[in-house]
Amino acid sequence: MQAGLNQSCNSVVAASRLHQNSTDRFTALQKQSMGSTSGLASEQEKQPLFSFGVISDVQYADIPDGYSFLGVPRYYQHSIQVLQRAVQKWNNHGMLKFVINFGDIVDGKCPRDESLNAVKKVTNEFGKFNGPIYHMIGNHCLYNLPREKLLPILEISSPDGNAYYDFSPASEYRIIVLDGYDISAIGWPQDNPKTLEALEFLRSKNPNSEKNSPEGLLGLERRFLMFNGAVGREQMEWLDGVLQDAIKLKQKVVVCCHLPLDPGVSSPEALLWNYDEVMNVIHQYNCVKVCLSGHDHKGGYSIDSHGIHHKSFEAALECPPGTDSFGYIEVYDNRLMLFGTDRMESTDMSFSP
Numbered sequence: 312m313q314a315g316l317n318q319s320c321n322s323v324v325a326a327s328r329l330h331q332n333s334t335d336r337f338t339a340l341q342k343q344s345m346g347s348t349s350g351l352a353s354e355q356e357k358q359p360l361f362s363f364g365v366i367s368d369v370q371y372a373d374i375p376d377g378y379s380f381l382g383v384p385r386y387y388q389h390s391i392q393v394l395q396r397a398v399q400k401w402n403n404h405g406m407l408k409f410v411i412n413f414g415d416i417v418d419g420k421c422p423r424d425e426s427l428n429a430v431k432k433v434t435n436e437f438g439k440f441n442g443p444i445y446h447m448i449g450n451h452c453l454y455n456l457p458r459e460k461l462l463p464i465l466e467i468s469s470p471d472g473n474a475y476y477d478f479s480p481a482s483e484y485r486i487i488v489l490d491g492y493d494i495s496a497i498g499w500p501q502d503n504p505k506t507l508e509a510l511e512f513l514r515s516k517n518p519n520s521e522k523n524s525p526e527g528l529l530g531l532e533r534r535f536l537m538f539n540g541a542v543g544r545e546q547m548e549w550l551d552g553v554l555q556d557a558i559k560l561k562q563k564v565v566v567c568c569h570l571p572l573d574p575g576v577s578s579p580e581a582l583l584w585n586y587d588e589v590m591n592v593i594h595q596y597n598c599v600k601v602c603l604s605g606h607d608h609k610g611g612y613s614i615d616s617h618g619i620h621h622k623s624f625e626a627a628l629e630c631p632p633g634t635d636s637f638g639y640i641e642v643y644d645n646r647l648m649l650f651g652t653d654r655m656e657s658t659d660m661s662f663s664p
Contacts, residue, residue, distance in 0.1 A: 359641035360481045364401040364440070365649070366637040367413035367569075367605030368626035369394050370451055371433050372421035383608070385628050387418055391436060393627040397637035398440050400652065407639055408480055409442050411488075413605035413624055414449030414569035426455035430464055447488050448474045449569040449606060450538045453498035461498075472499070475546050477553050484642060485562045485598075487553055491570035491583050495540035496522070505543065512584070513537060525580055534582040539570060541584035547592060554596045564599040565647070571604040575613030576621035581606045593619070600662045601647050612658050620660035622649065630654055 371394075372387040379385060401407050416433040417426065430452075437444045446465035453461070458472045467474050475490040492498055496509040513522050516535035525533040542550070557564050571577035572586045572593075583589065593599045594617045601620045610625035625636045630653065638651040645664040651657040 357643065359643055359648075360483055361408045362404070362406055362639055362641045363480070364397065364404075364407050364410035364637065364639045365413065365603070365624060365655075366394065366397050366410070366627055367624040368415045368449070368451075368608055368628050369412075369433060370415050370418035370626070370628040371429060372418040373425065373429065374418075374420055374422075377420070379608070383629060384631070385418075386630060386632065387420070387628070389630065389632050390628045391433060392632075393630050393635050393637065394433065394436050396635055397627075397652075398436060400637070401639065402439075402441050404639060407442060409445060410437070410440050411445045411486075411567060411603075412437060412447070413567065413603070414447045415451040415605065415628075416446075416449075417451060417455050418628070419451045419454035421455055423455070427460070430456060430461070434464055445478070445486075445488065447567060447569050448490065448492060448498070450492065450495075450497060450540070453492060453495070457500070458498050473546065475549065479562065481642075482560075483562060483644065485553065485557045485560075485564045487550065487564060487566045489542060489550070489566065489568040489589070490546060491542065491568045492540035493543040493546050494584070496537050497540075508543075509540065512541070531574060531579050531582065533579040534584060534586075536580060539580075539582065539584055542589050547588065550589070551592050551595075554593070554598060557598045558596055562598060563644075564596075565642075566593065566599055566602045568602070568604050570606050571611075571621065571623050572602045573613050573615050573619075573621040575615065576604070576611040576623045577607035578609075581623075590615070601660050610654075610656060612656070618662065620647070620658075620662065622658055622660065625651075625654045625656065 369390045371391040374387050376387060377385050401410060417429045421429050446467060462469060462474060473490055475488060477485055477487045479485050494505050494509050496506055499506045519526055522537040525536060570583040571581055572583055572590055599619055604623045607623045608626035608629050611623040613621045627636045630636050634653045636654040638649055638655045641648045646661040649658040
């Protein structure tokens with residue numbers, strides 16, 4: 312009991328430090344975004360083309376707090392309060408065009424007979440935002456509901472069960488949402504060709520009987536776990552076509568996926584199975600500027616060999632009571648500026664226009 316109390320106290324102290332650090336970063340970015348007082352207006356003095364809210368890995372469940380397999384505390388009931396405060400802040404901002412949820416809205420430990428109500432409870436909270444909400448699916452979503460039930464609730468319209476799509480919030484930009492569980496051992500019916508392909512792939516890559524165990528796997532091979540997935544051939548062709556279209560329209564592109572797409576932004580265990588193939592397609596074009604993701608709860612930031620920014624968002628699930636993890640992004644011609652709250656780290660992602 313005393314050990315648990317000490318651990319809880321340490322978590323609160325750590326959260327307080329994270330809050331102060333995030334506040335300092337947020338203040339610095341705000342000052343930077345105001346620009347200088349010199350003659351010509353800088354990019355930071357301009358109004359953003361548009362702004363949008365972000366949150367990831369709410370993983371709500373009406374169960375007692377617990378721990379990840381790595382021993383990180385998880386606050387299943389508090390996470391929906393994080394979302395509620397996020398929606399309030401987003402609405403108070405008044406200038407956010409939409410919100411993107413980066414997946415895993417309910418936790419895999421949610422009792423199965425409560426899954427549907429839990430998913431609806433979280434989506435109802437998202438629905439209180441005064442604007443469109445764009446969802447993507449994560450592994451915990453699929454633990455709770457099959458695609459045929461999940462996608463309609465998330466308002467992802469697809470006759471074939473796929474969950475990838477794109478939209479243009481401004482003429483200068485295209486946002487692509489990838490389905491990282493296109494080829495997956497979860498979510499599809501057991502006899503679906505995509506399930507069978509995923510199981511065969513896992514058998515060839517992971518010799519462990521427990522396919523969520525990375526034991527014996529080295530380096531980037533540790534991503535070959537059942538709770539991850541891949542982008543399939545048809546989606547890859549679709550991605551290539553959308554990027555070609557963006558080039559023709561002279562649009563900059565932001566790619567979003569629940570699973571991270573760069574080894575520098577997350578632990579190997581969280582990566583998309585075929586992140587390298589996806590990035591090979593993306594690197595053929597110079598229109599993609601930023602890749603955003605969830606899944607790896609600690610969050611991260613990297614710039615890859617082609618100058619593309621990768622940001623993985625810190626999980627709402629791992630916020631101790633009294634702390635938060637959400638934010639909003641201002642989009643300019645030559646940068647995306649993430650303004651994070653508490654545990655979500657503010658990040659300035661600048662690139663060539």
